[in-house]
Amino acid sequence: MSELVKRYGLGITTAMVLVTAFWLIVMVVLPALVMVEYSFHTNVPVTKRGGPEDYYTLDNYLSLVRGTDWSTWTFPNDFRVFLRTIWGAALVTLLSLVVCYPVAWYVAKLAKPQRAAMLLLLLVIPFWVNEILRTFAWYIILAYQGPLNAALLGIGILEKPVRWLSGSGGVLIGMVYAFLLFMMFPLINAIETLDMNQVEAAEDLGAPWWQIHRRIVIPHAKPGIAVGCIMVFVLAASSYIVPSLLGSPGTRWFTETIYVWFFEGQNWPRGSAYAFILLGLCVGFIMLMMRIFRVGLADIAK
Amino acid sequence: MTTRTSASDLILRLYLAIFFIYLLLPLAVMGIATFNTSKFPTVTPWLGTTTQWFGALMADNQMWVGLTNSVIVGIAVILISVPIGVAAAMLLDGVHRRAKSMLYAVMVSPLLTPGVIIGISTLVFWDRLGVKGGLHLSVIGQSSFIIAYVMLMVSARLQRFDRTLEEAALDLGGTHMQVFRRILFPYLKPAVFAGAVLAFFQSFENYNTTLFTRGTDVTLTVYIASKVRTGLTPAVNALALILIAITIAGAIAYEISRRQAAAEAAAAKKRAAEADTMAELKIA
Amino acid sequence: MSRDVELDHVTMRFGDFTAVNDVSLHIKAGEFFSFLGPSGCGKTTILRMISGFMDPTGGAIRIGGQDMRGIGPNKRPTALIFQNLALFPMMSVADNIAFGLEMRGVDKAARRKRAEELLDLIALPGSGDKRIDELSGGQKQRVAIARALAVEPQVMLLDEPLSALDLKLRQHMRAELRAIQRRTGLTFIYITHDQGEALTMSDRVAVMSRGRIEQVGPSASIYDAPETPFVATFVGENNVFRGKVTAAADGLARVETPAGVLLGRNARGMSVGSDALIFVRPERMRLDPADAGDNRVTRPVAHLDFEGSFANLVLSAPEGSPRPILVQLANDGRLGSLQPGAERTVGFAPADGLVLPAGELAKD
Numbered sequence: 001m002s003e004l005v006k007r008y009g010l011g012i013t014t015a016m017v018l019v020t021a022f023w024l025i026v027m028v029v030l031p032a033l034v035m036v037e038y039s040f041h042t043n044v045p046v047t048k049r050g051g052p053e054d055y056y057t058l059d060n061y062l063s064l065v066r067g068t069d070w071s072t073w074t075f076p077n078d079f080r081v082f083l084r085t086i087w088g089a090a091l092v093t094l095l096s097l098v099v100c101y102p103v104a105w106y107v108a109k110l111a112k113p114q115r116a117a118m119l120l121l122l123l124v125i126p127f128w129v130n131e132i133l134r135t136f137a138w139y140i141i142l143a144y145q146g147p148l149n150a151a152l153l154g155i156g157i158l159e160k161p162v163r164w165l166s167g168s169g170g171v172l173i174g175m176v177y178a179f180l181l182f183m184m185f186p187l188i189n190a191i192e193t194l195d196m197n198q199v200e201a202a203e204d205l206g207a208p209w210w211q212i213h214r215r216i217v218i219p220h221a222k223p224g225i226a227v228g229c230i231m232v233f234v235l236a237a238s239s240y241i242v243p244s245l246l247g248s249p250g251t252r253w254f255t256e257t258i259y260v261w262f263f264e265g266q267n268w269p270r271g272s273a274y275a276f277i278l279l280g281l282c283v284g285f286i287m288l289m290m291r292i293f294r295v296g297l298a299d300i301a302k
Numbered sequence: 303m304t305t306r307t308s309a310s311d312l313i314l315r316l317y318l319a320i321f322f323i324y325l326l327l328p329l330a331v332m333g334i335a336t337f338n339t340s341k342f343p344t345v346t347p348w349l350g351t352t353t354q355w356f357g358a359l360m361a362d363n364q365m366w367v368g369l370t371n372s373v374i375v376g377i378a379v380i381l382i383s384v385p386i387g388v389a390a391a392m393l394l395d396g397v398h399r400r401a402k403s404m405l406y407a408v409m410v411s412p413l414l415t416p417g418v419i420i421g422i423s424t425l426v427f428w429d430r431l432g433v434k435g436g437l438h439l440s441v442i443g444q445s446s447f448i449i450a451y452v453m454l455m456v457s458a459r460l461q462r463f464d465r466t467l468e469e470a471a472l473d474l475g476g477t478h479m480q481v482f483r484r485i486l487f488p489y490l491k492p493a494v495f496a497g498a499v500l501a502f503f504q505s506f507e508n509y510n511t512t513l514f515t516r517g518t519d520v521t522l523t524v525y526i527a528s529k530v531r532t533g534l535t536p537a538v539n540a541l542a543l544i545l546i547a548i549t550i551a552g553a554i555a556y557e558i559s560r561r562q563a564a565a566e567a568a569a570a571k572k573r574a575a576e577a578d579t580m581a582e583l584k585i586a
Numbered sequence: 587m588s589r590d591v592e593l594d595h596v597t598m599r600f601g602d603f604t605a606v607n608d609v610s611l612h613i614k615a616g617e618f619f620s621f622l623g624p625s626g627c628g629k630t631t632i633l634r635m636i637s638g639f640m641d642p643t644g645g646a647i648r649i650g651g652q653d654m655r656g657i658g659p660n661k662r663p664t665a666l667i668f669q670n671l672a673l674f675p676m677m678s679v680a681d682n683i684a685f686g687l688e689m690r691g692v693d694k695a696a697r698r699k700r701a702e703e704l705l706d707l708i709a710l711p712g713s714g715d716k717r718i719d720e721l722s723g724g725q726k727q728r729v730a731i732a733r734a735l736a737v738e739p740q741v742m743l744l745d746e747p748l749s750a751l752d753l754k755l756r757q758h759m760r761a762e763l764r765a766i767q768r769r770t771g772l773t774f775i776y777i778t779h780d781q782g783e784a785l786t787m788s789d790r791v792a793v794m795s796r797g798r799i800e801q802v803g804p805s806a807s808i809y810d811a812p813e814t815p816f817v818a819t820f821v822g823e824n825n826v827f828r829g830k831v832t833a834a835a836d837g838l839a840r841v842e843t844p845a846g847v848l849l850g851r852n853a854r855g856m857s858v859g860s861d862a863l864i865f866v867r868p869e870r871m872r873l874d875p876a877d878a879g880d881n882r883v884t885r886p887v888a889h890l891d892f893e894g895s896f897a898n899l900v901l902s903a904p905e906g907s908p909r910p911i912l913v914q915l916a917n918d919g920r921l922g923s924l925q926p927g928a929e930r931t932v933g934f935a936p937a938d939g940l941v942l943p944a945g946e947l948a949k950d
């Protein structure tokens with residue numbers, strides 16, 4: 001602290017500390033704490049707050065799983081949505097990784113510099129386009145009378161049009177499309193630093209291409225894979241716009257459930273509890289990835 | 303170079319082609335659908351070419367309300383996040399190692415927090431203080447994580463700052479405030495400017511945080527989302543097309559200015575080298 | 587007294603590490619004073635304490651009799667030339683030079699005028715509107731000096747300002763710096779690890795090692811009469827023989843070394859029985875000494891480094907010493923006879939040998 005004062009002087013240091021404290025305390029930490037505290041309350045109207053009906057309870061959390069029957073494998077509605085969200089986000093993450101990896105490999109190592117620069121530009125353009133618009137583009141394509149059905153009917157793959165937007169397929173395709181680039185750039189950055197001599201040495205020793213990737217490229221790209229997976233999973237699990245545009249009532253996402261509790265059910269404590277559960281899911285996934293891939297926070301926030 | 307078989311090479315190339323089609327075709331379709339007379343935005347069937355949807359968009363009052371709100375929110379977010387982001391970066395730069403990693407973790411945590419949760423916690427917290435949802439709350443919610451972006455951008459530049467410049471200015475008699483205004487801030491300016499642009503963009507396209515904090519106010523993203531669900535016409539495509547065009551134009555302008563700056567720096571370097579040889583000749 | 591700089595038992599600790607250890611000095615107004623020492627010995631730390639970027643953990647610094655503790659760098663009558671110059675890259679040359687005046691609220695026209703005067707002084711007239719990155723290394727150097735002069739400091743502090751320049755320019759700038767100091771009459775406190783710089787420019791030099799002052803004095807006395815083994819070996823080349831004093835009389839001491847008994851000046855008045863080092867400059871060594879009173883050592887030739895007008899003869903290290911014997915020979919046209927492997931006798935007059943108490947030597 002004294003060093004800061006020596007460097008910036010007392011006035012600037014004080015202003016700096018106060019302003020940063022305002023951000024971190026009033027805008028980040030306190031809201032999170034209040035949300036968590038809120039989630040342990042019963043849902044009572046404002047007028048009854050602090051009254052006898054307003055007490056601490058775990059009910060908002062327990063209600064997520066209440067009614068689960070593991071023997072018959074039946075789950076209450078919200079819990080089913082929660083599980084679907086985890087499963088869906090994981091699937092989106094895996095798909096993004098598989099789809100991006102060959103492209104990242106090509107752009108980072110195989111393409112000549114000029115071509116690589118061009119491809120990077122092509123990759124960046126959709127990245128700049130608003131998430132809603134990227135999703136909207138797929139809404140048009142996947143529409144019942146849209147170009148995808150028309151094309152597939154045209155070349156005879158389909159006999160009759162498919163309702164893409166009423167299953168989970170549309171949501172998954174849309175999410176992979178919307179978040180793919182958050183996988184692509186970390187992957188490219190990580191693969192770029194690989195020394196190609198290693199690959200050539202392995203080829204010299206007669207390793208087939210898939211062994212080269214399994215034993216050399218993928219281990220080297222681990223930090224990139226971790227960062228990409230974290231970004232995509234968190235974005236997918238907490239996405240609202242994609243499921244709400246490309247999904248149907250049968251494919252509701254956990255964020256939609258939270259929204260409904262807040263603004264249709266008028267049950268803020270329940271919504272807060274679910275939001276905290278979603279946060280826990282994301283933090284859990286981040287920690288898991290950081291543990292598996294041994295990366296730090298500084299690698300992620302780039 | 304690598305001696306891969308031509309078969310796997312061919313497969314890779316084919317895959318790349320499909321990938322880039324997958325990446326860009328949807329945007330193209332969305333753009334092209336703007337010019338179809340069909341009331342529902344599509345390219346199949348093509349019912350006729352028109353520019354009427356731009357007119358329809360311009361005539362849509364709600365769109366203008368959303369746009370205005372988005373711009374207001376974006377500017378407010380800049381005004382909040384830039385000063386705080388700069389202060390946070392300076393603070394982070396000045397504290398010692400142990401405190402630094404702790405502080406850093408807290409500062410980047412909003413970037414890893416889902417936007418809906420930031421929206422919800424902002425809503426619940428301010429509701430406790432008696433503040434209801436609305437654009438002002440969206441500004442606060444968005445700022446809470448956009449500050450972190452600005453902080454990271456400014457930090458990156460600050461790390462390359464030569465601290466002896468600050469010391470030299472102080473040694474020449476400047477007050478701390480003068481040193482900040484004349485030395486540190488001008489140095490940080492490009493990062494501050496880039497941070498401001500980024501902040502605006504992030505705010506402009508934000509949906510998740512805005513959704514929970516907006517009360518009954520409508521921003522452009524909220525307008526688009528509601529349009530898609532109820533009352534979708536190619537007017538939305540027209541809007542999308544305009545936004546994409548603006549973004550790409552901005553990006554190109556940025557790239558050009560970056561190249562110019564690089565060329566200028568190279569030229570100055572060359573002149574300095576020339577001055578060096580001249581000086582040597584003079585001494586010899 | 588007015589502009590004198592006094593260091594009074596100054597100590598600086600960083601945690602457990604003592605970077606500057608109990609340094610006391612009185613630097614007189616108008617003096618060109620150098621700190622000379624290997625890198626890491628605490629020179630920059632001393633300069634930063636004088637300029638006010640840190641306060642000593644012990645002792646006091648006074649300028650013009652006034653204790654400087656707690657006074658910031660912006661309030662001290664000093665100006666520091668940084669090791670990397672620290673010119674402001676976003677400002678023009680003139681704005682750099684006038685920066686200190688701008689900080690003091692001097693108006694624009696007056697600033698411009700003063701900048702032009704200083705540009706004349708440093709022989710860069712008309713360069714005010716140039717950008718910093720358009721200047722050559724030596725020009726930058728001079729701009730940094732002008733910038734410091736502009737605030738009319740009483741004391742100029744220079745932290746190895748020439749280290750970034752190439753050899754020729756460095757020598758040129760030495761003369762220029764000295765000339766500027768003479769012309770302005772300011773106190774210059776100069777730090778360097780380059781003995782050539784310190785010896786040629788300074789009125790007085792303080793040689794430092796590990797945070798301590800080893801010796802203070804005019805250049806000639808540092809070279810001719812080193813007071814410690816460190817100074818003897820850090821400043822210029824010196825041959826070293828290690829041994830014990832067996833007799834001391836008439837200002838001379840007899841030292842018994844594994845290479846033989848050697849006689850030298852007993853400058854520190856050492857008594858019989860103490861561990862001693864005896865130092866001889868290579869240029870004082872003689873090949874095949876003729877005088878009967880001379881010290882003699884016989885060793886095989888290791889190699890001969892021919893330099894043109896002179897040559898350095900290297901004999902393999904004497905017993906008990908890790909360092910080879912150096913002998914500087916004038917080129918008399920007969921150097922060809924010195925073939926590696928041949929045993930040769932070299933020697934020196936007792937007056938050219940210096941006997942000092944055993945102690946730490948400078949690293950080669």
Ligand SMILES: Nc1ncnc2c1ncn2[C@@H]1O[C@H](COP(=O)(O)OP(=O)(O)O)[C@@H](O)[C@H]1O
Nearest residue numbers: 600603605623624625626627628629630631632
């Ligand atoms: N702020 C500091 N904290 C800890 N150690 C320092 C600090 N500044 C200098 N030192 C140490 O003090 C010693 C002397 O440093 P310095 O004065 O820069 O040496 P010189 O300029 O003679 O090369 C070095 O070992 C250096 O590592």
Ligand SMILES: [Mg+2]
Nearest residue numbers: 626629630745
């Ligand atoms: Mg130094």
